[in-house]
Amino acid sequence: MKALVEEVNSVQKRIKVELSQEDVKNAFDSVYKRLKQKARIKGFRPGKAPLGVIKKFYGNSVAMDVADQLVKSHLFSAIQDQSIQPIAAPVLETMELPAEDKPYSFSALVDILPAIEIEGYKGLELSYDAIEVGESALNQELEVLQRRQGKTKEVEGDDVAAADGHLVTLSQTATLDGNDFPPFSFEKVPVELGKNNLLEEIETQVVGLKVGEGKTFDVKIPESFQDESLVGKTVSCTTTVEAIQEMIIPELNDDLAKDLGLEDFETLKKNISDSLQKQAEQGKRNQLEGSILEQLSEKNDFDVPPSMVDQVIDSMFEEMQFPSEEAKTAAKNDPEKRKELREPAKQRTKNTLILSEIIKAESIEVSDEDLDQHVRELVSSPGAAEQPDDNLIESIKKSMGNQARESLLFKKAIDLVLENASVTENKAK
Template sequence: MQVTETLNEGQKRGYAITLTAAELDAKVTEKLKDAQPDVEMKGFRKGKVPMALMKKKFGQSVLGEAMQEAIDGAMSEHFEASGDRPAMQPEVKMTNEDWKEGDDVAVEMTYEALPEIPEVDMKGIKLERLVVKADDASVEEALANLAETAQSFEDRKKSAKAKDGDQVVIDFAGKVDGELFEGGTGEDYPLVLGSNSFIPGFEEQLVGTKAGDEVAINVKFPDEYGAEHLAGKDAVFDCTVKAVKAPKAAELDDELAKQFGAEDLAALKGQISERLEEEYKGAARAILKRNLLDVLDKKVDFPLPASLVDSEAKAIAHQLWHEDNPDVEGHDHPEVTPTDDHVGLAERRVRLGLLLAELGTKADIQVSDQEMTQAIMNQARQYPGQERQFFEFVQKNQQMQQQMRAPIFEDKVVDYVFELAKVKDKEVTKDDLQKAVEALEQE
């Protein structure tokens, strides 16, 4: 088999591969010999069918497979010998489209080679890690928020008017076109005003009512309402207000702590402090990672495969377009053309992605089966009742597995670099950390 270079410009590579008719015939014969022991044919014992007859009967059926295996083998040998790593799947096509049996096979292979990644002195990188301690004020604030979620309600005076945040106990009956509809009635229903748990406009009309009031609430179901027979329809709800109750925050005591699984209030405060500091660590790590990537981006420069940059730029432009047009859920929309800003961001992502991949490979960083299983389980929880189906879907989908493995691998490489770099802790306030996070989000 002959392999001849036809293109070598930047990262672009091209090769002409010629598979001679004799080589292809030998490959077909080899495959038929492998199958011969199991072949039975009238007039011959099992495994004794002559090769000439085998070729006549089965040659055409294995020809395509033999051709593909031979070309794949040539490609593998080329990459092993040259050391090239294609940025994306090589494009392979036959150049003699009028090929017929007995002719040589001429194939053209083109691809972009991944560049050589320069060495980076990780020990020379200096970074600053923000450290925030959970102070008493933050713990008390979080505790008060917990108490609010555990709040109860107590009756107001009979003449008291309902306010936002109050709970009203109501009987209601909803009608569309004068007819009651399924699911539109209820008795002794506790509704917190301002919770937005009913359709838009409903709760606002109960503000100012008092126990004993009977009111007709006029609303319109949203156009995108789940029940098609009600979507966009005007409705009237006849409501009777049976009670108006004011919110009462839970007492900050041991009983409250037990509601949240702690032995006493002191233990609950300890748990809150630990949780807050974990949140702070997560935010600080995101900032540290961004700073590291900024440093690495400035330290390295190498030619980037245009195909990877183009693909990434299109993905960025597409994602941002959907963020600007949240009402469009599908992909039936005009083609989105990447801007110079999209291309610049794509170049950064590709450069850093290739660098981190190289660092991880050299350090033999692996994503374990246990880490993948945990990641799949975490994501499966987003689909209550369908966890098993999601798990099985991921197990059968290599592309999905790669999408989930990539961020785990990246984080492990980043942690590896943190260990090598000079990282200095700097204690700051919660407000300082928040400002740093906001600055990060604005970039």
């Protein structure tokens, strides 16, 4: 066996494997021997068919089996002999079928990690926009909590009409150009009026209707609609009020806090304030982290392995919502959809390689104690009376696999960059 290596680029090598006629002949003999033992050919007892009959009966399928055997038995040993460290399965390029009386060769593309040395990750100048956490934000959260804890009851009286503040149950059919239009059709959906949960044109028509009443009207498709080609077109809607309920909103007092398992209203407010502060800190960190990765990406230009990008694209599809597994699979295999995600996936991959190099350069490590604390922080609620026990932490660590450790390593790398950076706060106007 002879192996030739060609550098395609900094993250890909092409390896060409050349095999002697003797290697090929031995592979054919091995396949024929196996086939002869199991072949069931009319007119011959099992294992007794002549070689000539075997060759004629199986034809090109033998050459295909031989090609597969030659690749499996020689490609990875050739890669190892050439001290290539692949990061994904090699991709075979177009190859011809082997012939018994000739030498044989094939080639494959092998992805490798780029040889990079990250520069400029110390001394960065960073800034972030201040996120104010005041009474206004606290009051908004309390209002949301109030409504979430509210209860509903049927509005009494046949003459009651739908109005702002009512929770109405609606059914709607819609047509566009005389055809059913599912995006604007629904059945028995509860909607609180006056909270911008419906298109304004629809909500305006609903206000004033009584239970059992309906109305037909036209609505223009808004600019925010997902299919831009339909924006501005007119949809005919028929909406019926199925039920009208009113919201019973609890007061902001100790009783509300106790219903939530807390001691008193002051404790509830403190928990919400702590949560808002944590969100603000995370928002600040997200801004700084984004700036760090953007600057380091600009300072360090290198290729990223295509196989890593493809893996990231697959993970991006996993993060998306699809109506079914079939729809997800179809999207994953759609070349146009994958093309749309390629650039952001390349950037994600580059960010991962940058942080990995910083981790290696700075010998950053994660202890078991670090990992336990990190997982506790991920799953704990601020101010909660009970914190997750050790069994739950171990279960979560097991389910996350290496993801938790990798996440903490990347966090420590960002922390190191922040510790060595000049950080400025942009005051809120």
